Amino acid sequence: MQTVNPKILIIDDKPENLTLFRDILRPYNYDLSVATNGVTALKIVKDFHPELILLDVVMPQMSGYDVLKELKNNKSTREIPVIFLTAKDTTEEKVKGFEAGAVDYIAKPFHPRELIARIHTHLQKASLLASLKRLMEHSFHELYTPLSIISSAMEIQELAYEKTEYTQMTLAACKSLQSIYDDLYYSINYINDEKEKSLFDLTALLVKRISYFSLVAQSRSLTFETDLHQESIVFLNEKEIERVFDNLISNALKYTKEHEKITITIQENDKNWIFSICNPVDKEIDVAKIFQKYYRHDNEEVFGLGLGLDLVQSICRQNDIKIGAQVDDRLFCIKMEISKIK
Secondary structure, three states: OOOOOOEEEEEOOOHHHHHHHHHHHHHHOOEEEEEOOHHHHHHHHHHHOOOEEEEEOOOOOOOHHHHHHHHHOOOOOOOOOEEEEEOOOOHHHHHHHHHHOOOEEEEOOOOHHHHHHHHHHHHHHHHHHHHHHHHHHHHHHHHHHHHHHHHHHHHHHHHHOOOOHHHHHHHHHHHHHHHHHHHHHHHHHOOOOOOOOEEEEHHHHHHHHHHHOHHHHHHOOOEEEEEEOOOOEEEEOHHHHHHHHHHHHHHHHHOOOOOOEEEEEEEEOOOEEEEEEEEEOOOOOOOOOOOOOOOOOOOOOOOOOOOHHHHHHHHHHHOOOEEEEEEEOOEEEEEEEEEOOO
């Protein structure tokens, strides 16, 4: 939670630079701490708990990249925004810095107003993200409990009387709302979540997720047609792959006309399990844009936040899973290649 005077840690091996940073930041009432090397900085972080770190890249013994790696590997510090400060102003260095997890990259020499503006922006972003995460965590029970009650009540209604179009529609709507909330919650927490890998059966997981969405499919008069390898063992984070399956299935459900079928398969080649999901579409799809965040078809009227496929691509990228999409004769297909266990 952001304090009245935000805490900033400045890490630079040159004392004259630390003096300059202090002079620039002092009028803004930041709570400042400094370190001249990475080892000392990591010790200070434990007690100081900074809300932002200004980090020099080129330092002896422990570079800025090494310090950032240590911060990202620690659950208690991985969310602290880090701004790289360096005289190396090449595109390659900037890309390397962002890939390492820095939120910004300021080249020396810099204008004091630029430094202040960047700091202010990233402190605001960090505060907003923290507030969103708290809101999501606190609202979890407030949202899920009513949805669970509605689902249970509809199921009891069906047992006591009979299934109706209205009970099925209500149950399907509950699952759709839960899926939307899961997308938002997972997107906010995705970067900083622990991702432990384990062996599990891809086919068994997929069967469960298809079953979960069966009510949504029935409410729209859609059917699933499957051709799944009997067993497909992988070594990944199961929760991540569950999120991938949920987003791909819900995406297919949203864009398939009533009384059509969605085809889902798991096949194999020598190195990979080949997953594919195909559904007929009745409008043009820009395949080059579907994995972009917030991308939505023009004038579409469906549930969702436009986060699903962007999140799917992010998870695939982190796990070296090849994913692609294509449209052939009004059949839209997404395919993934997932490595087998060697």
